[in-house]
Amino acid sequence: MRTQINVKYLEHPEIEEADSILRSCVHCGFCNATCPTYQELGDERDGPRGRIYLIKQMLETGDVSEKTQTHLDRCLTCRSCExxxxxxxxxxxxAEIGRxxxxxxxxxxxxxxxxxxxxRxxxxxxxxxxxxxxxxxxxRPVLPGSLKAVVPIKQVKLAMPAQQHTRRMLVLAGCAQPAATPNTNIVAARVLDKLGISLFTAPEAGCCxxxxYHLSAHEEGLEFMRRNIDAWWPHIEAGVEAIVISASGCGSMVKDYGEKLSKDTAYAAKAKRVSELAKDIGEVLFKEDLSQLQLQGLGRKTAVHCxxxxxxxxxLGGLVEQLLQQAGVELTRTQNGHLCCGSAGTYSILQPEMSQQLLTNKLADLTVGNPEQIVTANVGCQMHLGSKxxxxxxxxxxxxxxQ
Structure with missing residues (x-):
């Protein structure tokens, strides 16, 4: 794709990167076939190719309209097109640069x-x-049905295992997960404890x-990243094996710290090291001997949402399924696994109508095999799917x- 960037953007620090990405597109349209919003709306401007053209038009003319804003806002940034x-x-x-x-x-x-x-x-x-x-x-008991559905039931918090192993790994607590699904990281710690690994948090770390960043408050997002790096760095210097992340949305961001902070001379090297250490909990378990867990009672039919x-x-598509099959979990058939459930971070709040339609579609695809339960790898998806x-x-x- 040929480009001619408007002079007003030539000094923008990310314009060369945006120009390079634009030029790599051959406008074949294969991306539209796997774009959830294009599949729903059938509008070229609500597919990746159309949005690329909208961003190109903005960068070449120097103008942006409310219509362009609408179509870019509708993008889930699910990256299925990639x-x-x-x-x-x-x-x-x-999309990040354009937005x-x-x-x-x-x-x-x-x-x-x-x-x-x-x-924010x-x-x-x-x-x-x-x-x-x-x-x-x-x-919650007195809320109307629509509101009650989006408020998760309070979990009875389990006990964290004692810190007793020489093998140690950090875990990202995150922002929503400690309150909404606190047992996710606690169970992760219990599983790793059984495998001879102690999992612990750095109290000063928080949101990834x-x-x-996804709401275009880029500098604010970078400050959260720097804070986490500062909180983790003493433990990294002490030799932790990994930074374990059980929320895949956070994991994709932490793995990108090195790129996001590559131009920050004070943090570039540290950010790169953090990204190298960042591992989804599935990646960690894939390298361990799960037979040590001696699991029982895994007979419930389960649908996996990736x-x-x-x-x-x-x-990392297919990783969770492989681990659960290895553990003896009976997995049911699903379909259209590449399509988004509609959670997409804050998308379910900002684009509720499209989000709910995608949720309905996803639940139909997940329950086609009549599962007794659904499992996922991200807190936002878990809450979104659980609401319906x-x-x-x-x-x-x-x-x-x-245990």
Missing amino acids: TTCPSGVQYGRL GIMEVQLERPFQQKLLRWLI KVLPYSRRFGALLRLGQSV GAVS PCSLQHAQQ SPVPVKHWIELLDP
Whole structure:
């Protein structure tokens, strides 16, 4: 694809990268076949190829319209198109750059700005989010059905194992997960404890930065990343084997720290090392002997939902299924596994109508084999699927709890 970038953008620090990505696209359209929003709406502007053209038009003319904003906002950034693309177009990165430029150039209506600001000031902060979640859980019995569905039932928190092993790994607590699904990391710690590995958190670490970064507050997102690096670095210097992440959405972001901070002279080397150490919990278990867990009672028929962040961003599709089959879990048939469930970070809040349609589609695809439960690898997907699922939804690691 030929480009002629407008002079007003030539000094933008990311314009060369955006130009290179644009030029790599051969506009074949294969991406549209696996784009959830294009499949639903049938509008070229709501598919990757069309959105690439919209970003190209913005960077060449220097102008951006509300229509362009609408079509870019509808993108889930699921990156299914990247898995499909024969030319290796880094669409997700192009969308980040394009949205960042658009956010500065075109002011949003007040209500949109307020909602995005509130999300950024609540969701990435575990205490704030936890307080609101506890309030919602306290009045959940009297909420109308639509609201009750999106408030997860409070979990009875399990006990963390003692720190007793020489093998040690950090774990990212995250922001929503400690309040919404606290047992995910606790069970991960119990599983690794059984395998001779101690899992622990760095209290100063928090949100991975994805919430702010994906809402085009890029510098704010980078500050979250720097804070995590500072919190983890003493432990990295002490020799931890890995930074374990059980939320695949966070994992895809932490694995990208090296790229995001590559131009920050104070953090570039540290960020690169953090990205090298970042591992999905499935990657860690894949290298261990799971026979030590001595698992029993895994007879319930299970459908596996592979989040977009695991299969498209981290390219780890099929890993969870392989681990669960190795552990003796009976997996049921699913279909259209490449399509997004509609959670997509904050997408379910900002684009509720499309999100709900994709959720309905995904649950139909997951329950085609009549499972007794659904498992996933990301807290956002877990909560989203659980809001409407006819069967229980949990994190897959919970099936391997040795206690």
